[in-house]
Amino acid sequence: MKPSFSLKIPEFLSKVKSAIKISKGTLTSDSSGIFGGTTAETVFEELETQLLLADVGVETTMWLLNEVRQDALASREEGLDIAILLKGKVRELLETIEKPFVIDQAHKPLVILVVGVNGSGKTTTIGKLTSNISEHGYSVLLAAGDTFRAGAVEQLTQWANRTESNIISQDQNADPAAVVFDALDSAKARNIDVVLADTAGRLHTTSSLMDQLEKICRVISRVDSSAPHEIMLVLDATQGQNALSQAKAFQKAIGITSLVITKLDGTAKGGILLAIARELGLPVRFLGTGEDISDLHPFEAEAFTNVLFAE
Ligand SMILES: Nc1nc2c(ncn2[C@@H]2O[C@H](COP(=O)(O)OP(=O)(O)OP(=O)(O)O)[C@@H](O)[C@H]2O)c(=O)[nH]1
Numbered sequence: 001m002k003p004s005f006s007l008k009i010p011e012f013l014s015k016v017k018s019a020i021k022i023s024k025g026t027l028t029s030d031s032s033g034i035f036g037g038t039t040a041e042t043v044f045e046e047l048e049t050q051l052l053l054a055d056v057g058v059e060t061t062m063w064l065l066n067e068v069r070q071d072a073l074a075s076r077e078e079g080l081d082i083a084i085l086l087k088g089k090v091r092e093l094l095e096t097i098e099k100p101f102v103i104d105q106a107h108k109p110l111v112i113l114v115v116g117v118n119g120s121g122k123t124t125t126i127g128k129l130t131s132n133i134s135e136h137g138y139s140v141l142l143a144a145g146d147t148f149r150a151g152a153v154e155q156l157t158q159w160a161n162r163t164e165s166n167i168i169s170q171d172q173n174a175d176p177a178a179v180v181f182d183a184l185d186s187a188k189a190r191n192i193d194v195v196l197a198d199t200a201g202r203l204h205t206t207s208s209l210m211d212q213l214e215k216i217c218r219v220i221s222r223v224d225s226s227a228p229h230e231i232m233l234v235l236d237a238t239q240g241q242n243a244l245s246q247a248k249a250f251q252k253a254i255g256i257t258s259l260v261i262t263k264l265d266g267t268a269k270g271g272i273l274l275a276i277a278r279e280l281g282l283p284v285r286f287l288g289t290g291e292d293i294s295d296l297h298p299f300e301a302e303a304f305t306n307v308l309f310a311e
């Protein structure tokens with residue numbers, strides 16, 4: 001049997017490297033091979049290696065392969081294609097975290113706090129997202145909550161100019177909670193739809209910095225008790241399993257509500273999304289695939305599965 005992977009990959013995902021490479025010869029096995037024969041074991045061993053290389057992680061890899069084994073056993077179909085079974089499982093798993101970003105107009109402004117470790121792509125993601133939201137006809141105000149890094153306010157100001165959106169900032173070293181508070185006040189007064197708050201990059205292991213985020217959330221909720229409506233963690237896909245540890249730490253400290261996975265261009269570590277789906281189950285809103293304003297895309301499980309398995 002020929003491998004029957006659909007290669008329907010949207011243009012925008014063409015920058016993402018395929019991660020799970022399965023050689024053609026091992027795709028198919030007859031049923032006698034699957035149930036205990038060496039052919040099946042060879043196939044499973046190869047799948048395991050490929051999943052681990054793609055940064056799926058040990059736990060999720062074992063879980064996936066076990067699911068596939070059970071399905072194969074239950075099916076007993078002649079000429080069963082194990083890789084197709086795996087691909088189906090991967091898609092099902094990724095579908096659990098496909099929850100597209102929507103602007104809930106019940107909240108005005110909708111407040112999104114963007115957090116993450118240093119350099120993960122927070123500010124760039126905010127710029128791209130601002131462009132995306134504005135294109136849909138909503139007004140955006142940026143809050144320059146990174147008052148720590150030199151140049152951070154200027155970087156966000158450039159994005160505000162580029163996207164013709166509003167920005168509220170203060171001097172470097174100002175209290176980030178005060179900046180975000182001002183931004184919310186201003187957004188309310190100007191009837192703005194969405195506030196995107198940038199924050200300084202922080203190591204997930206530094207508790208004083210995590211406390212600072214908590215303070216920002218507290219101050220935000222004083223203006224609107226339902227806010228922040230989304231706490232978006234930006235993860236750099238090239239960090240692989242470390243991104244998963246970051247997500248767990250941020251989740252524990254301040255309670256993340258959604259994820260953006262950046263830098264998927266040029267890395268074959270996209271398998272991290274499988275570990276995220278299995279271990280965190282948090283919605284993945286967007287994927288970042290480059291430094292340009294247009295390099296942000298809604299996460300779609302099926303399209304991403306096709307990329308993971310592309311030849
Ligand atoms: N290739 C690639 N580069 C990206 C992507 N997203 C962001 N970058 C780059 O990563 C670098 C860091 O991006 P920033 O947006 O400044 O990251 P940050 O999280 O705001 O960084 P700090 O504020 O210093 O914590 C910049 O050079 C960005 O252009 C992406 O999806 N792909």
Ligand SMILES: [Mg+2]
Nearest residue numbers: 122123146152
């Ligand atoms: Mg930044």
